[in-house]
Amino acid sequence: MTVASSTLALAAQLSDLRARGCLTVTVDGHTIALFDYGGKVYAVDNRCPHMGFPLDRGSVRDGILTCHWHHARFDLASGGALDLWADDVRAFPVEVRGDEIWVDVAPHADPKAHLRRRLRDGLERNLSLVIAKSVIGLAQADEGAVETFRAGLEFGARYRRAGWGPGLTILTCMMNLLPHLAPEDRPRALYHGLSAVARDTDGMPPRFIVQPLPGISEPRFFELKRWFRRFIEVRDAEGAERCIVSAVRTGATPQQLADMLFAAATDHRYIDAGHPLDFTNKAMEALDIVGWTPENAELVLTSVVGGYADADRMEESNAWRNPIDLVEILERTFRQLEGLQHEGAKTRRIDEQGRQRLVAVLLGDDPQASVDALLSECREGTSGVDLAGVVAYAAALRIARFHTSNEFGDWDTALHTFTFANAVHQGLRRTHSRELLRGVFDAAMSIYLDRFLNVPAARIPVPNGKVHLSLGDLPALLDRQQQVDAAGEAVAQLLYQGTPPREVIVMLGKLLLREDRDFHTIQCVEAAVRQHEFLVGTPEAMHVLIAAARYLAAHAPTMRAQGQTFNIAQRLARGERLFEA
Ligand code: FES
Numbered sequence: 152m153t154v155a156s157s158t159l160a161l162a163a164q165l166s167d168l169r170a171r172g173c174l175t176v177t178v179d180g181h182t183i184a185l186f187d188y189g190g191k192v193y194a195v196d197n198r199c200p201h202m203g204f205p206l207d208r209g210s211v212r213d214g215i216l217t218c219h220w221h222h223a224r225f226d227l228a229s230g231g232a233l234d235l236w237a238d239d240v241r242a243f244p245v246e247v248r249g250d251e252i253w254v255d256v257a258p259h260a261d262p263k264a265h266l267r268r269r270l271r272d273g274l275e276r277n278l279s280l281v282i283a284k285s286v287i288g289l290a291q292a293d294e295g296a297v298e299t300f301r302a303g304l305e306f307g308a309r310y311r312r313a314g315w316g317p318g319l320t321i322l323t324c325m326m327n328l329l330p331h332l333a334p335e336d337r338p339r340a341l342y343h344g345l346s347a348v349a350r351d352t353d354g355m356p357p358r359f360i361v362q363p364l365p366g367i368s369e370p371r372f373f374e375l376k377r378w379f380r381r382f383i384e385v386r387d388a389e390g391a392e393r394c395i396v397s398a399v400r401t402g403a404t405p406q407q408l409a410d411m412l413f414a415a416a417t418d419h420r421y422i423d424a425g426h427p428l429d430f431t432n433k434a435m436e437a438l439d440i441v442g443w444t445p446e447n448a449e450l451v452l453t454s455v456v457g458g459y460a461d462a463d464r465m466e467e468s469n470a471w472r473n474p475i476d477l478v479e480i481l482e483r484t485f486r487q488l489e490g491l492q493h494e495g496a497k498t499r500r501i502d503e504q505g506r507q508r509l510v511a512v513l514l515g516d517d518p519q520a521s522v523d524a525l526l527s528e529c530r531e532g533t534s535g536v537d538l539a540g541v542v543a544y545a546a547a548l549r550i551a552r553f554h555t556s557n558e559f560g561d562w563d564t565a566l567h568t569f570t571f572a573n574a575v576h577q578g579l580r581r582t583h584s585r586e587l588l589r590g591v592f593d594a595a596m597s598i599y600l601d602r603f604l605n606v607p608a609a610r611i612p613v614p615n616g617k618v619h620l621s622l623g624d625l626p627a628l629l630d631r632q633q634q635v636d637a638a639g640e641a642v643a644q645l646l647y648q649g650t651p652p653r654e655v656i657v658m659l660g661k662l663l664l665r666e667d668r669d670f671h672t673i674q675c676v677e678a679a680v681r682q683h684e685f686l687v688g689t690p691e692a693m694h695v696l697i698a699a700a701r702y703l704a705a706h707a708p709t710m711r712a713q714g715q716t717f718n719i720a721q722r723l724a725r726g727e728r729l730f731e732a
Contacts, residue, residue, distance in 0.1 A: 162252045163185055173186050183254060201220070221237070279342075283346075303348045308358070311357075315451075323440075326344065361396055391415070395453050399452070413582065417590045426458065426462075427462050471600075484526055509525070547698045549568065554605065555705075563671055569698070628641060629704055652687065652692065656680055656683070662707070666708065679698055
């Protein structure tokens with residue numbers, strides 16, 4: 152091969168290579184394997200791109216170089232991998248001058264573009280190691296987290312016919328948690344989120360976005376919103392998606408679009424245990440991150456619609472109908488709400504006493520009293536956002552006081568209510584939607600139904616001056632199973648001792664990321680951190696972190712296999728050897 156380059160470097164003598172068939176040389180910091188094959192000289196990076204095994208210990212047959220660890224195959228001439236999980240190995244151009252072998256060690260033309268392509272490979276083929284290596288490489292190349300997140304969002308929203316699911320929710324949760332994590336944990340968080348998207352889309356058919364109504368140009372938001380709700384009512388996802396796309400194309404604002412979706416998501420009671428509404432909130436948070444361009448809004452918002460159309464409705468649930476007909480109570484209440492002026496827009500703040508009173512009622516055993524208390528606050532002009540915040544806090548208390556004598560699966564019951572209540576709270580901060588206000592009442596009914604999870608109630612820890620803990624005590628605690636009460640106690644004592652809450656959150660994030668991805672635990676920690684932001688400076692703020700620590704402890708330790716994959720990628724990035732000689 153003739154190379155015209157000033158970056159050529161003398162690598163070896165041809166006669167030496169011919170004598171041995173393969174030589175390993177170091178040129179300008181690169182360890183290169185030279186092969187004499189079929190009368191030609193080839194040079195490739197000696198480090199297998201999969202997990203670093205020396206390729207000079209591989210074998211060449213029919214122009215294919217095979218690594219002898221996991222048997223990845225490469226085209227010897229170009230370095231291109233024939234097993235995509237392994238990545239292409241770098242092949243260096245070679246020039247032979249008499250008995251001298253010269254190789255061109257010019258740097259890669261565009262390493263970021265290569266890493267982005269590899270991230271795409273990892274997403275397409277559900278390859279966690281490839282995703283981990285790409286995320287680490289992109290972070291080292293100063294690619295912003297938003298761009299990496301965007302790649303996962305676009306992929307997940309397009310390549311899963313069922314639309315928005317746990318994978319994209321985890322990815323968005325992780326992105327929301329990013330500022331609260333230690334800098335070294337941020338790539339790991341993105342890796343978890345992106346891997347969850349890859350797993351969710353693996354083997355799934357793609358989704359095709361519908362076109363807007365033909366020739367539509369004038370804003371027809373109210374008509375489209377009305378149709379959208381009607382189509383969801385009859386479980387027609389396609390017609391509903393077309394309404395969204397048409398609304399986007401005719402200039403509907405993010406607030407209007409939120410209003411449209413949240414209305415349909417709350418037209419029936421607590422659909423699918425709150426998942427569709429939570430997913431909708433997360434989809435909008437994802438758009439906040441990447442920007443509400445028409446293209447993004449169409450792609451992302453249409454992805455949640457299938458979840459509305461297919462959802463179970465609590466009108467059909469025995470628990471919501473018997474022995475007390477909660478649906479009837481709610482419908483009666485909603486009729487009264489309609490008579491009030493523009494509820495969502497009210498701005499009176501609830502005071503501390505009012506909060507405590509309301510929480511006590513919400514945690515009681517009288518559903519009528521719960522809705523009456525909320526309705527009364529609405530009549531007083533209390534803001535929907537504040538009411539939603541109080542309800543979300545009460546839902547977190549169900550977890551903070553969850554007794555471990557319950558069945559293990561009941562953690563999920565309490566979790567669903569909390570994440571739903573958190574989503575309603577976040578949604579009302581986004582749009583003063585009269586319809587979404589119904590979600591506050593739905594969450595209150597779910598808190599009522601969850602009351603048995605606090606019988607007996609676990610004790611909220613009180614200050615214990617006799618113990619002194621450090622943050623470093625938490626990891627060992629969560630190395631053992633079922634340290635639920637101890638974890639809640641430890642977090643509480645740390646906070647009572649004066650440990651800054653942000654440091655406790657950093658540690659909770661670290662502990663979350665070392666476990667295998669669990670959708671609900673990630674949701675719980677993320678919602679608790681969000682709620683903590685609103686409660687910071689109040690005694691209640693501690694309780695949501697206790698809830699997060701208890702839920703995390705209940706679901707730890709896991710095998711931590713996903714973390715091991717990330718650790719391998721990190722070691723490879725540092726140039727460490729993973730194999731024994
Ligand atoms: S195939 Fe080469 S290290 Fe795994």
